[in-house]
Amino acid sequence: MIMLNQPDKLVVGSRRTLKYLKLGKISKVFMAKNAPEDVKSDIEYYARISNVDVIVLDLDNEELGAALKKSFKVSVVSVLK
Numbered sequence: 001m002i003m004l005n006q007p008d009k010l011v012v013g014s015r016r017t018l019k020y021l022k023l024g025k026i027s028k029v030f031m032a033k034n035a036p037e038d039v040k041s042d043i044e045y046y047a048r049i050s051n052v053d054v055i056v057l058d059l060d061n062e063e064l065g066a067a068l069k070k071s072f073k074v075s076v077v078s079v080l081k
Contacts, residue, residue: 035075
């Protein structure tokens with residue numbers, strides 16, 4: 001699913017993902033199926049500009065957080081270049 005074997009290359013969270021998308025340092029974005037609409041539209045906009053793939057997972061934000069072994073909900077995860 002997500003490259004869990006390289007945690008130093010993962011960016012967790014929509015704000016940090018947007019920051020790195022704007023800097024051109026993201027290679028792929030994974031989004032929970034129930035991510036908030038404003039977050040979803042912002043991520044998709046900047047990903048389109050940066051020519052980065054956005055993959056909507058079949059997990060909600062609670063399941064994505066659990067998959068990443070986080071004790072909180074996670075809507076967006078991205079992979080650094």
